[in-house]
Amino acid sequence: MNLDTGEVIFVGLGNGEDALIPFWEFLGNRKKRIETVAIDMGAAFREAVRDNIPQAIMVFDHFHVVKLMDGRIDRLRRSVFRNATDDEKDVIRGSRYLLLKNPENLDDFRRENRDWTGCFSRTRLSQRDT
Numbered sequence: 001m002n003l004d005t006g007e008v009i010f011v012g013l014g015n016g017e018d019a020l021i022p023f024w025e026f027l028g029n030r031k032k033r034i035e036t037v038a039i040d041m042g043a044a045f046r047e048a049v050r051d052n053i054p055q056a057i058m059v060f061d062h063f064h065v066v067k068l069m070d071g072r073i074d075r076l077r078r079s080v081f082r083n084a085t086d087d088e089k090d091v092i093r094g095s096r097y098l099l100l101k102n103p104e105n106l107d108d109f110r111r112e113n114r115d116w117t118g119c120f121s122r123t124r125l126s127q128r129d130t
Contacts, residue, residue: 031052037056039059
């Protein structure tokens with residue numbers, strides 16, 4: 001998509017590097033003018049961009065970045081929970097959605113601010129948990 005005009009430039013079929021071959025052919029010498037590319041995080045797409053437009057800065061799409069971070073946060077939370085005392089487990093239990101929610105959107109009425117602060121002031125995060 002051309003971000004200046006909103007025009008869709010190319011839609012490929014498939015999810016591998018081969019799906020982009022028609023795109024590279026369509027672009028021809030115009031590839032040299034591409035500055036930034038928003039792509040899926042898949043290795044095939046990253047390699048295709050590096051091979052065909054090495055000057056372009058790669059930007060990953062929001063959905064996949066959030067999905068990756070959600071998984072990392074969940075693994076960290078579970079690791080902390082496994083190593084926590086019983087009292088700490090009571091605080092950590094139910095913290096998943098507090099961790100994923102934007103702190104600015106925590107609801108005082110539902111005591112989320114208090115729960116969020118309590119969860120992190122009373123638990124121990126160590127390097128081995130990350």
